Amino acid sequence: MKKKNDRLNQAIRVFFSRGIIVKISFAIIVLLILVAIFAPVLTQYTETEQHLNDKLAKPSKTYLLGTDNLGRDLLTRLLYGARISLEASVLSSLIAACVGIMFGLVAGYYSGWIGSVIMRLTDAQLSMPPLVLCMVLAALLGGGVVGVCIVIGITIMPGYIRMIYGQVLALRENDFIVASKLVGQSSWKILLFHLLPNCFPTIIVMFTMNLGTAIMLESSLSFLGIGIKAPTPAWGSMVSEGYNYLVMRPYLSIIPGLCVMLVVIAFNIVGDAVRDAIDPRLRGKL
Amino acid sequence: MSERLLEVKHLRTSFFTYSGEVKAVNDVSFHVDKGEIVAIVGESGCGKSVTQMSIMQLVQTPPGKIVGGEVWFEGHDLLKLSQKEMRKIRGSQIAMIFQEPMTSLNPVYTIGSQITEVIRTHTKCTRKEAWQKGVEALETVGIPEPALRMKNYPFEMSGGMRQRVLIAVAVACKSKLIIADEPTTALDVTTQAQVMELLLKIVKEQVKSLIIVTHNLGLVTRYADRIYVMYAGRIFESGTTKEIITNPKHPYTKGLLLSVPKLDGNKEDELIPIEGAPPSLANLSNHCAFAPRCPYKTGKCDEAPIPELRLVGADDHCVACHLLSNEE
Amino acid sequence: MENADKILIVKNLKMQFPVKRTGIGEKRKYLKAVDDFSIEVERGKTFGLVGESGCGKTTAGKCILRIFRPTEGSILYNGRDISTASERELRDIRREIQLIFQDPYGSLDPRQSVRSILREAIVSDNQPHKSAEINERISELLSLVELPEEMSDRYPHEMSGGQRQRLGIARALACNPKLIVCDEPVSALDVSIQAQIINLFKKLQKKLNLTYIFIAHDLAVVKHIADVIAVMYLGSIVEMMTADELFQNPIHPYTKALLSAVPITDYYAEQGRNRIILEGEVPSPVNMPSGCPFHPRCAYATERCRTEKPHLAKCFDGHFVACHVMKPDGAEK
Numbered sequence: 001m002k003k004k005n006d007r008l009n010q011a012i013r014v015f016f017s018r019g020i021i022v023k024i025s026f027a028i029i030v031l032l033i034l035v036a037i038f039a040p041v042l043t044q045y046t047e048t049e050q051h052l053n054d055k056l057a058k059p060s061k062t063y064l065l066g067t068d069n070l071g072r073d074l075l076t077r078l079l080y081g082a083r084i085s086l087e088a089s090v091l092s093s094l095i096a097a098c099v100g101i102m103f104g105l106v107a108g109y110y111s112g113w114i115g116s117v118i119m120r121l122t123d124a125q126l127s128m129p130p131l132v133l134c135m136v137l138a139a140l141l142g143g144g145v146v147g148v149c150i151v152i153g154i155t156i157m158p159g160y161i162r163m164i165y166g167q168v169l170a171l172r173e174n175d176f177i178v179a180s181k182l183v184g185q186s187s188w189k190i191l192l193f194h195l196l197p198n199c200f201p202t203i204i205v206m207f208t209m210n211l212g213t214a215i216m217l218e219s220s221l222s223f224l225g226i227g228i229k230a231p232t233p234a235w236g237s238m239v240s241e242g243y244n245y246l247v248m249r250p251y252l253s254i255i256p257g258l259c260v261m262l263v264v265i266a267f268n269i270v271g272d273a274v275r276d277a278i279d280p281r282l283r284g285k286l
Numbered sequence: 287m288s289e290r291l292l293e294v295k296h297l298r299t300s301f302f303t304y305s306g307e308v309k310a311v312n313d314v315s316f317h318v319d320k321g322e323i324v325a326i327v328g329e330s331g332c333g334k335s336v337t338q339m340s341i342m343q344l345v346q347t348p349p350g351k352i353v354g355g356e357v358w359f360e361g362h363d364l365l366k367l368s369q370k371e372m373r374k375i376r377g378s379q380i381a382m383i384f385q386e387p388m389t390s391l392n393p394v395y396t397i398g399s400q401i402t403e404v405i406r407t408h409t410k411c412t413r414k415e416a417w418q419k420g421v422e423a424l425e426t427v428g429i430p431e432p433a434l435r436m437k438n439y440p441f442e443m444s445g446g447m448r449q450r451v452l453i454a455v456a457v458a459c460k461s462k463l464i465i466a467d468e469p470t471t472a473l474d475v476t477t478q479a480q481v482m483e484l485l486l487k488i489v490k491e492q493v494k495s496l497i498i499v500t501h502n503l504g505l506v507t508r509y510a511d512r513i514y515v516m517y518a519g520r521i522f523e524s525g526t527t528k529e530i531i532t533n534p535k536h537p538y539t540k541g542l543l544l545s546v547p548k549l550d551g552n553k554e555d556e557l558i559p560i561e562g563a564p565p566s567l568a569n570l571s572n573h574c575a576f577a578p579r580c581p582y583k584t585g586k587c588d589e590a591p592i593p594e595l596r597l598v599g600a601d602d603h604c605v606a607c608h609l610l611s612n613e614e
Numbered sequence: 615m616e617n618a619d620k621i622l623i624v625k626n627l628k629m630q631f632p633v634k635r636t637g638i639g640e641k642r643k644y645l646k647a648v649d650d651f652s653i654e655v656e657r658g659k660t661f662g663l664v665g666e667s668g669c670g671k672t673t674a675g676k677c678i679l680r681i682f683r684p685t686e687g688s689i690l691y692n693g694r695d696i697s698t699a700s701e702r703e704l705r706d707i708r709r710e711i712q713l714i715f716q717d718p719y720g721s722l723d724p725r726q727s728v729r730s731i732l733r734e735a736i737v738s739d740n741q742p743h744k745s746a747e748i749n750e751r752i753s754e755l756l757s758l759v760e761l762p763e764e765m766s767d768r769y770p771h772e773m774s775g776g777q778r779q780r781l782g783i784a785r786a787l788a789c790n791p792k793l794i795v796c797d798e799p800v801s802a803l804d805v806s807i808q809a810q811i812i813n814l815f816k817k818l819q820k821k822l823n824l825t826y827i828f829i830a831h832d833l834a835v836v837k838h839i840a841d842v843i844a845v846m847y848l849g850s851i852v853e854m855m856t857a858d859e860l861f862q863n864p865i866h867p868y869t870k871a872l873l874s875a876v877p878i879t880d881y882y883a884e885q886g887r888n889r890i891i892l893e894g895e896v897p898s899p900v901n902m903p904s905g906c907p908f909h910p911r912c913a914y915a916t917e918r919c920r921t922e923k924p925h926l927a928k929c930f931d932g933h934f935v936a937c938h939v940m941k942p943d944g945a946e947k
Contacts, residue, residue, distance in 0.1 A: 477895070
């Protein structure tokens with residue numbers, strides 16, 4: 001519909017008008033995505049290829065960022081690590097969103113004992129430190145990318161449940177919900193077609209911000225050795241592997257660490273800007 | 287000849303937005319004499335509230351800006367005063383009462399502390415003296431057990447009571463002019479009557495002037511001495527209440543009076559609405575803003591420039607309409 | 615009146631809401647929103663319900679719509695008692711009783727276009743519908759409420775207040791209703807638009823033989839659309855009569871005060887009017903006064919008024935009053 005395109009254009013316009021930092025952050029994320037997709041093309045090495053003669057080599061023409069303690073090219077591992085980070089964060093955020101939104105909708109619409117049970121369980125989960133929770137779940141579920149994603153997904157989930165629950169509680173009282181009931185609309189259709197769409201702005205913002213949180217958690221888990229298992233390159237594990245060589249080859253830990261930091265900040269800034277862009281109050285008309 | 291208290295001359299206020307310049311107030315002139323009740327009547331979006339905010343220099347800048355005109359009050363042009371000087375005037379010389387009494391009072395402070403704060407801002411007195419003045423003011427506005435009420439919080443009072451508190455503030459500060467912006471719209475009919483009678487009493491007893499901004503034509507028939515009818519940022523008609531209500535000349539005023547349901551009407555009576563809707567203030571044409579909806583429109587109305595207010599009848603009855611003013 | 619076809623008969627409706635206890639050991643307090651509410655609505659006519667905020671008129675309307683389940687009393691719709699029916703039992707008549715909301719914006723999903731809002735109303739009767747049929751019906755509804763066809767792709771925030779209200783009416787009509795409860799449908803609209811919508815209501819009533827329960831606080835508006843009017847105060851009906859009688863012969867002191875408080879645009883009439891200004895405020899419905907709910911503010915209150923609540927009693931044909939003191943011709947007993 002023409003009207004929907006207008007709204008999208010308006011949102012994009014507002015998004016990019018927020019200043020240079022937003023533009024830089026957006027560029028970083030685009031770069032991340034491109035790097036993740038084109039990693040094999042950008043480097044001649046594979047991420048697990050070991051050059052044992054060139055262990056801990058300094059940056060040179062052959063190895064642009066040097067090699068690690070097993071002779072693996074740092075740049076290559078960095079690029080493939082981007083892929084892992086992106087995969088892990090998107091997958092875990094999706095898991096968190098889908099399950100969390102579902103619980104939030106049900107808890108908010110059918111208050112009473114179902115709602116209470118869900119919210120109390122959520123509260124219980126939130127009272128545990130996220131990293132500790134992750135560690136317990138990782139121990140139970142084992143490693144592997146999918147396992148890690150499920151673990152992180154479950155850890156991030158309560159944020160969605162709480163948020164959607166609150167939104168639904170407020171939206172539920174609106175006249176248009178009453179109107180739908182009066183024309184005979186069934187409850188699940190009201191949930192799906194009225195309540196859920198009106199939560200979209202919040203969901204989009206939460207999702208964007210959670211991508212940053214997910215990368216943080218994944219890096220932390222990998223750093224501790226319970227996340228993505230070797231030899232798959234993950235920025236977090238690269239930081240921990242480079243720890244022993246911090247004095248002579250500091251960049252082995254610092255560069256992957258910087259990457260994590262930049263990407264997380266970028267996601268947070270973009271998440272903020274997306275929220276501002278989607279806010280209907282900024283839609284031009286006075 | 288009554289003393290002139292407030293004179294607004296060619297006031298213009300615009301809001302500069304993404305969609306362009308919104309001319310909320312587009313050359314408005316009116317005056318208020320001492321002891322008078324003047325009504326500014328119009329529907330939502332006609333600019334009547336922005337006019338009052340402009341007088342008080344309370345327009346949000348940006349995006350708003352007072353782009354022209356003069357507001358003469360007691361020998362000063364208010365628009366030329368600094369914010370500091372305006373603060374001396376606001377509350378003490380000119381008091382404002384708004385539509386939503388809940389948001390006009392700070393919910394976390396008691397009524398007493400809010401009244402004494404205003405009194406002490408404008409007059410030199412101790413807290414005890416200010417408290418006493420507050421109690422007296424509450425009594426004047428007919429609030430029972432005023433000393434107890436001073437300790438109440440706004441949420442403990444009803445809408446009508448809160449409006450009375452705001453009137454009490456105006457009384458306590460001995461302001462010369464009260465601007466009431468839709469003071470009774472959020473109130474029940476019987477409470478509305480109470481509040482309006484109170485305002486009337488205060489105005490007559492203490493010789494204050496009152497500007498009442500409203501869309502309720504019945505209200506102005508009962509209480510106002512003179513009426514200004516606003517539409518799309520301009521004044522279309524002005525005159526005494528008697529003239530405007532019994533002898534309306536502008537097609538818009540006529541249309542309004544015909545479309546308002548009457549108490550003595552019944553189901554068979556056909557209400558005659560004004561077709562169409564008010565124009566967007568962002569897209570004003572250079573011709574009469576009412577022309578698209580006017581049942582008496584001629585070709586001239588679509589081409590001629592915006593009509594000026596001209597004298598057409600008894601007691602300063604003025605109309606801005608090509609078909610009625612004495613022009614060629 | 616007795617033989618006329620009554621689409622709705624409400625008897626002794628009572629609706630109360632529990633209020634949070636302020637201390638342990640205190641008795642549970644209830645907010646009596648509606649008490650002893652009985653009306654009879656004739657098919658094809660408009661029943662007006664007026665009163666100020668807190669009088670219970672909206673709650674009564676919502677009970678009739680079964681948005682609330684009444685505490686006590688019976689609601690006979692076409693002879694069938696729906697006051698205690700479950701949602702499933704109500705399903706077959708749900709669509710016959712519709713609601714027009716006060717706030718035209720809040721009653722429309724901001725994320726749905728006009729077309730989508732109307733489509734939902736049309737297909738929610740759980741019958742199969744062909745796409746062409748739905749589109750035809752949408753066009754029909756838009757023309758009934760005098761909205762141009764081009765509107766169908768607009769969103770609520772792109773429409774004016776009057777247009778939104780027309781859409782709300784179209785949605786209600788999509789269900790082929792027999793009875794429509796109109797909850798202050800014009801109070802949020804501009805004066806010049808109010809007249810348009812009131813005329814539309816009347817036109818639709820004639821065309822589709824609709825019955826309205828018209829809730830409002832604006833007496834003049836109700837006068838122009840209602841056949842019978844009931845005046846409510848603190849949950850009870852204090853007077854019920856035809857619309858003409860309201861103006862010509864009000865009996866209850868509250869009705870008289872209400873009428874006198876409404877300013878009219880008739881200069882000479884206003885000058886000569888006797889203004890009755892009520893003392894005091896409307897008490898909270900949680901702490902209802904004993905006896906007649908109006909007695910604390912009534913100039914004519916007697917000892918009996920303080921102790922005994924008056925019931926609605928007939929004083930003329932079609933004119934009922936709940937008052938111990940007033941005689942039919944308005945003078946005291």
